[in-house]
Amino acid sequence: MFSQSSLQREQTSFSTEILAGVSSFLATAYIIVVNPSILSQTGMPFSAVLTATILVSFFSSMMMGLYANNPILVAPGMGLNAFFTFTAVFTYKLSWEVALGTVFWSGIFFLLLSIFNIRSYIVKAIPKPLRYAIASGIGLFITLIGLANAKFIVANPATMISIGNLNASTLTFIAGLLITVILLIRNVKGSILIGIVLTSLLAWPIGRWWGGTEPLVTISGIVSPPDFSLLFHLDLVNSLKWSLAPVILAFVFTDMFDSLSTFVGLAEASELLDENGEPRNIRRSLIVDAFSTTLAGLTGSSPGTAYIESAVGIEQGGKTGLTAIAGALLFLPFLFLSPLLSAVPAIATAPALVLVGVFMMKPVVKINWTQLHEAFPAFLAMVLIPFTYSITQGIIWGFLSWTALHIATGRAREISLALIIIDLFAILALIF
Numbered sequence: 001m002f003s004q005s006s007l008q009r010e011q012t013s014f015s016t017e018i019l020a021g022v023s024s025f026l027a028t029a030y031i032i033v034v035n036p037s038i039l040s041q042t043g044m045p046f047s048a049v050l051t052a053t054i055l056v057s058f059f060s061s062m063m064m065g066l067y068a069n070n071p072i073l074v075a076p077g078m079g080l081n082a083f084f085t086f087t088a089v090f091t092y093k094l095s096w097e098v099a100l101g102t103v104f105w106s107g108i109f110f111l112l113l114s115i116f117n118i119r120s121y122i123v124k125a126i127p128k129p130l131r132y133a134i135a136s137g138i139g140l141f142i143t144l145i146g147l148a149n150a151k152f153i154v155a156n157p158a159t160m161i162s163i164g165n166l167n168a169s170t171l172t173f174i175a176g177l178l179i180t181v182i183l184l185i186r187n188v189k190g191s192i193l194i195g196i197v198l199t200s201l202l203a204w205p206i207g208r209w210w211g212g213t214e215p216l217v218t219i220s221g222i223v224s225p226p227d228f229s230l231l232f233h234l235d236l237v238n239s240l241k242w243s244l245a246p247v248i249l250a251f252v253f254t255d256m257f258d259s260l261s262t263f264v265g266l267a268e269a270s271e272l273l274d275e276n277g278e279p280r281n282i283r284r285s286l287i288v289d290a291f292s293t294t295l296a297g298l299t300g301s302s303p304g305t306a307y308i309e310s311a312v313g314i315e316q317g318g319k320t321g322l323t324a325i326a327g328a329l330l331f332l333p334f335l336f337l338s339p340l341l342s343a344v345p346a347i348a349t350a351p352a353l354v355l356v357g358v359f360m361m362k363p364v365v366k367i368n369w370t371q372l373h374e375a376f377p378a379f380l381a382m383v384l385i386p387f388t389y390s391i392t393q394g395i396i397w398g399f400l401s402w403t404a405l406h407i408a409t410g411r412a413r414e415i416s417l418a419l420i421i422i423d424l425f426a427i428l429a430l431i432f
Helices: 004-009 014-028 031-042 046-068 080-089 097-116 120-125 128-148 168-185 191-203 242-270 283-297 310-315 321-331 334-343 348-361 362-366 373-388 389-410 416-430
Strands: 072-077 155-156 160-163 304-306
Touching: 004 014, 014 191, 014 310, 014 321, 014 348, 031 046, 031 072, 031 080, 031 097, 031 334, 046 072, 046 283, 046 304, 046 321, 046 334, 072 283, 080 097, 080 242, 097 242, 097 283, 120 416, 128 155, 128 160, 128 242, 128 310, 128 348, 128 362, 128 373, 128 389, 168 191, 168 348, 242 283, 242 304, 242 310, 242 389, 242 416, 283 304, 310 321, 310 348, 348 362, 373 389, 389 416
Parallel strands: none
Antiparallel strands: 072 304, 155 160
């Protein structure tokens, strides 16, 4: 499947794919610790959620590589884990066992939509300008995440956000960003990965030799055994009650819009398109995404979804499923070695995220800014993704405004049935 000749046809190589997989993993690895820190607030054991997170990430990313042949990592989604904890459990007063059951059933529903190719039709119905805007908006979102991780941008009660203080951490981030940019300009192979490693090394002295803070890079241990206590501990019967339909639908709609926008955005920004200009292997990729959500319910995690941080590896040169396989394999050792992740601080991957935002802005020039009925919905989608800190909200309001403006300006014939269906899903997502 990944022979030398097949890699050459994709204008890539084995070493490039492996480096890309390592880069994507390093940009995504934070989920191994962040996901259990959120879900454990429901009473689920931290160590067991960590194990579930790694299992979902490994099997889903491996399947994305082997079955869908796309360089995209799949892991429990940010936002979805917050919905699981703060809405499903805290607001609806569900036990975590029942909440896991709703995740499983949403995955089954999601899988049916994917198997019958309904989601692929939805992808094809997304207007080109919105695709370009979603890609660019995701780029801005990734950049915002990177800047926030580095505390280069911080919350400010007076202005909402503002520039952070220049201190040891932010200066190290700036140094890492400049190093990575220079490496990229000089076309150094593996420049993003090298940048991550060098920034981690630069961060080591902070809190030890200078900076006046706690050590930024700490290794709390080496080996930590896996905890499988959450495996198959979901409540399949009580989670299927009619009263819980809003929770299941909310998981479905949120996961669907997140994954659709991620696939479309990555495909447009990285030209991972088929001969018809559609995202490559979209049907298989969506099946993998649905499988990931189902697996999450079984293992003890919030839904899995395609990760926008995969753009780090794609920009590094990853073009095939070998990138996802390499990333997947790197998750597995952390069933035992999770404490080592603290050696790569957030400021080390932040430069890569900022630069990915630069690369993902490329499609914005394809939008016809002189046609306001197209430009306004595209602009709305693009800016709402980072401004609301939600890919879902950006794509929802982009769709709804596109349809409303086309109908109001006598262009209703340009609205396809599939787009109307998308709008209905968008409205349901807002309601639930």
